[in-house]
Amino acid sequence: xxxxxxxxxxxxxxxxSARLMRRPLALIGIALIALVVAGAVLAPWLAPYPPEAQHxxxxxxxxxxxxxxxxxxxxxxxxxxxxxxxxxxxxRTSLVIGVVANGMALTIGTLVGLVAGYFRGWxxxxxMRFTDLMMAFPAxxxxxTLAAIFTPSLWIVAMVIAxxxxxxxxxxxxxxxxxxxxxxxxxxxxxxxxxxxxxLWHHILPHLVPTIIVWxxxxxxxxxxxxxxxxxxxxGVQPPTPSWGNIIFENQTYFQSAPWLVFLPGAAILLLALxxxxxxxALRDVLDPTQRGQD
Amino acid sequence: MAAYxxxxxxxxxxxxxxxxxxxxxxxxxxxxxPVRQIAGRSATPQTVANIREQLxxxxxxxxxxxxxxxxLVQGDLGRSYLQKTEVATLIAAxxxxxxxxxxxxxxxxxxxxxxMGVIAALRRGRIADQALMMTSFIAVSAPQxxxxxxxxxxxxxxxxxxxxxxxxxxxxxxxxxxxxGILGSGWYSRMMRxxxxxxxxxxxxxxxxxxxxxxxxxxxxxxxxxxxxPVIAMIGIDIGIFMGGIVVVESVFGWPGxxxxxxxxxxxxxxxxxxxxxxxxxxxxxxxxLLADLVTPFIDPRIRLR
Numbered sequence: 001x002x003x004x005x006x007x008x009x010x011x012x013x014x015x016x017s018a019r020l021m022r023r024p025l026a027l028i029g030i031a032l033i034a035l036v037v038a039g040a041v042l043a044p045w046l047a048p049y050p051p052e053a054q055h056x057x058x059x060x061x062x063x064x065x066x067x068x069x070x071x072x073x074x075x076x077x078x079x080x081x082x083x084x085x086x087x088x089x090x091x092r093t094s095l096v097i098g099v100v101a102n103g104m105a106l107t108i109g110t111l112v113g114l115v116a117g118y119f120r121g122w123x124x125x126x127x128m129r130f131t132d133l134m135m136a137f138p139a140x141x142x143x144x145t146l147a148a149i150f151t152p153s154l155w156i157v158a159m160v161i162a163x164x165x166x167x168x169x170x171x172x173x174x175x176x177x178x179x180x181x182x183x184x185x186x187x188x189x190x191x192x193x194x195x196x197x198x199x200l201w202h203h204i205l206p207h208l209v210p211t212i213i214v215w216x217x218x219x220x221x222x223x224x225x226x227x228x229x230x231x232x233x234x235x236g237v238q239p240p241t242p243s244w245g246n247i248i249f250e251n252q253t254y255f256q257s258a259p260w261l262v263f264l265p266g267a268a269i270l271l272l273a274l275x276x277x278x279x280x281x282a283l284r285d286v287l288d289p290t291q292r293g294q295d
Numbered sequence: 296m297a298a299y300x301x302x303x304x305x306x307x308x309x310x311x312x313x314x315x316x317x318x319x320x321x322x323x324x325x326x327x328x329p330v331r332q333i334a335g336r337s338a339t340p341q342t343v344a345n346i347r348e349q350l351x352x353x354x355x356x357x358x359x360x361x362x363x364x365x366x367l368v369q370g371d372l373g374r375s376y377l378q379k380t381e382v383a384t385l386i387a388a389x390x391x392x393x394x395x396x397x398x399x400x401x402x403x404x405x406x407x408x409x410x411m412g413v414i415a416a417l418r419r420g421r422i423a424d425q426a427l428m429m430t431s432f433i434a435v436s437a438p439q440x441x442x443x444x445x446x447x448x449x450x451x452x453x454x455x456x457x458x459x460x461x462x463x464x465x466x467x468x469x470x471x472x473x474x475x476g477i478l479g480s481g482w483y484s485r486m487m488r489x490x491x492x493x494x495x496x497x498x499x500x501x502x503x504x505x506x507x508x509x510x511x512x513x514x515x516x517x518x519x520x521x522x523x524x525p526v527i528a529m530i531g532i533d534i535g536i537f538m539g540g541i542v543v544v545e546s547v548f549g550w551p552g553x554x555x556x557x558x559x560x561x562x563x564x565x566x567x568x569x570x571x572x573x574x575x576x577x578x579x580x581x582x583x584x585l586l587a588d589l590v591t592p593f594i595d596p597r598i599r600l601r
Contacts, residue, residue: 025429133313136584138576140539141557142318145569148561149325225438229543232440233558248440255444256452263448266441274436281432 019286029278036272040091047085048073052240055080065251065258075260077251083261086242087268093243094272097158097227098220104162105223106216109169110208116170117177118200131170139164143226147235157236161226169215176211180204210287217280221273228269244269303588307581314577315367315570319360322566329564333376350376363570372574373567375560382571386553390575392462393552396475396545397537399468401530403476404483409523411480412487416522417514419492427484434481439540443474443547460549471548475540479533483526490522524594531587538576 020026039046048071049055058066058080068075074083116127146160180186181204189199230236231245239246244265251261330347331338338346347353351362366373372382408431415427450470451459457466494500495518503513541554549555553572560568591598 025425025432130313133310133317135535136310136314136577136580137317138535138538138573138580140542141573141576144542144558145561145573146321146325149322149564221436225436228438229440232438233543233546235561245438248444252444255448259448262444263441266438266444269441270433270437273438274432277432277436 016283016286020282023282023286025278026282029275029282032271032275033279036091036268036275037095039088040095043085043088043092047082047088049082049085051081051085051089051242053081053085055082058082065254065261067258068260074264075258077247077261078254079250083247083264086247087244087265090242090244090247090265090268091272093154093237093241094224094227094269096154097161097237097243098223098272098276100155101158101161101165101227102216102219102223104158105165105219106169106212108162109166109215110173110212112166112170113173113175114177114200114204114208117174118181118196118204120178127170128174131167131174134164134167135171137164139167140226140229143230144233144235147230152230152235152238154237154241157227157230160230161223165219165222165226169212169219172211172215173208176208177204180207214280214284214287217276217283221276221280224269224273224276300589303585307585310581311574311577315364315574316360318570318573319363320356322569323356323359329376329566332564367574372571375568376565377563378565378568382567385556385568386571386575389551389553389556392550393541393545393554395468396471396541396550396552397534399472400475400479400537400540401533403472404479404533405527405530407476407480408483409487409526411484412526413491413519413522415484415488416491416495419488424488428488431481431484434477434484437477439474439478439543440547442477443471443544446470446474447547460547462549462551467548467550471544471550474544474548475537478540479536483529486526486529487522490526491518494518494522525591528587528590528594531583531585531590534583535580538579 043051055072055076058072058076060066065078065080066072066076068083072082072084074087077083077086112127112131116124116131118124143160143164146163147157150156150160152160186199186203189203194203227236227243228245228248231243232249234246234249237243237246239250247265248262251258255262330343330350330352334343334346344353351359354362363373370383372386374380375382375385378385411427411431415424418424418427447459447470451457457470458464461467500513500518503517504510508517538554541550541552542558543554544550545552545554546558553575556568557572559565560572
């Protein structure tokens with residue numbers, strides 16, 4: 001035991017949440033996220049119909065989807081299913097993938113950056129050269145290839161996204177860890193006999209929390225967009241499980257005559273990605289001391 | 296400088312080698328069997344085995360990879376399994392279309408992004424600034440396939456100003472280039488805004504103002520050139536983002552570039568095509584990053600490359 005006082009678990013500047021609340025763009029973002037989360041959680045109660053139910057009266061006599069209004073508030077899709085119900089349940093898919101895939105990417109990125117930044121030497125060199133290599137990979141192309149080869153389930157899609165999305169986090173965490181590791185208080189801890197695990201967990205990681213929060217928030221936006229793109233191409237979440245991307249994938253043949261089938265789920269994707277970008281950007285300004293005082 | 300360049304070129308070559316290795320390995324270990332795709336469902340086990348042997352797919356990984364590398368150093372990217380053509384030929388035939396699309400996209404993102412950024416910086420903190428920054432957030436949050444379909448719906452289906460897809464005339468280029476450019480404009484407007492704000496704070500701008508130059512002259516002659524160069528140097532870094540975007544945008548618009556080729560190759564597990572396009576994209580990304588680094592000392596002579 002080193003006998004030192006425990007470092008505070010978070011190095012986030014005080015009053016960060018209060019300052020966040022004063023930013024109108026951040027508030028819009030938080031409101032949008034709350035809306036989508038509410039829609040996803042309350043989907044069974046809010047949705048007028050089960051998302052996979054095909055309705056006999058859900059198509060015109062010619063077999064075309066119904067426009068918004070009437071018994072189906074946002075209209076129906078090509079199989080006569082209620083679009084509102086599918087969008088509400090689709091929010092679950094987006095959020096689950098957003099949180100799970102991004103959580104995995106963040107964990108991998110933080111571990112790689114932390115280990116490479118603290119140990120330097122050959123292990124750091126190997127990890128960072130690998131990170132450089134991943135930076136040169138066309139990420140979307142890699143994700144599409146991987147997703148197309150596997151039979152994609154929700155979890156595989158999440159894994160594929162995590163595999164291509166950890167790189168940015170790793171680089172940022174690496175830079176910060178190298179700077180932290182060179183500081184006196186870390187040298188002092190080492191001199192006092194603190195073990196490597198203890199230094200990493202109690203003294204370095206807490207200082208990285210603000211960065212992890214910022215990148216975690218911005219990363220959800222990237223993840224939501226990537227999932228939507230994979231599902232739109234037909235290699236992401238598979239129907240009949242509704243995802244905003246695969247709703248567009250299924251219905252795009254009707255896109256000229258029934259544009260709502262493409263643009264309502266499209267707007268949902270945009271709003272959710274926008275929300276996390278707004279909040280993430282505001283968090284970066286609020287949590288980063290060098291940005292304070294600027295707008 | 297020469298030593299720096301040599302070191303960076305060696306690094307780049309190693310990165311490309313790594314990309315080829317990882318892609319090859321992934322395609323080898325993943326449960327994708329290209330032979331089944333080629334042979335079709337009704338093929339006898341004998342036919343399947345014959346095709347496997349012909350393509351050298353019965354060999355161990357090391358042998359297959361060594362063969363691929365051997366071809367690669369001679370500029371041979373292998374033959375497409377299904378199109379029975381050299382991959383290098385296929386890519387070369389489609390590269391001009393992709394480069395044209397990229398040039399259009401870069402033009403769009405610079406015109407839109409730089410204009411938005413400069414206006415936002417000059418109107419800093421006011422309504423126009425906030426509206427423009429909100430627009431830039433929307434631009435970077437919009438999925439490209441939705442933007443493609445939206446532009447198609449409004450400008451091609453409803454208004455009929457542009458063709459619904461295809462290739463050949465300037466009119467065909469506008470919508471796909473705009474789709475790719477909108478995403479980039481979001482990033483550029485934010486970078487341009489902060490670069491401009493930084494420059495407007497410097498002493499030489501205060502001097503220019505103090506000696507009585509008009510506002511327009513100070514902004515256009517003194518501030519803008521200094522703020523804009525570092526932002527334009529970012530084009531090299533964009534290439535990676537474009538390389539992802541073209542797969543989606545080229546498929547939606549039926550643009551016959553390497554993005555569409557990649558998508559066709561992926562759907563049919565045509566490994567040589569996937570490998571070829573991945574390597575060409577990685578090459579573009581590496582060259583883009585290298586160029587972005589190489590131009591910095593010309594833009595800011597205080598920076599030396601080491």
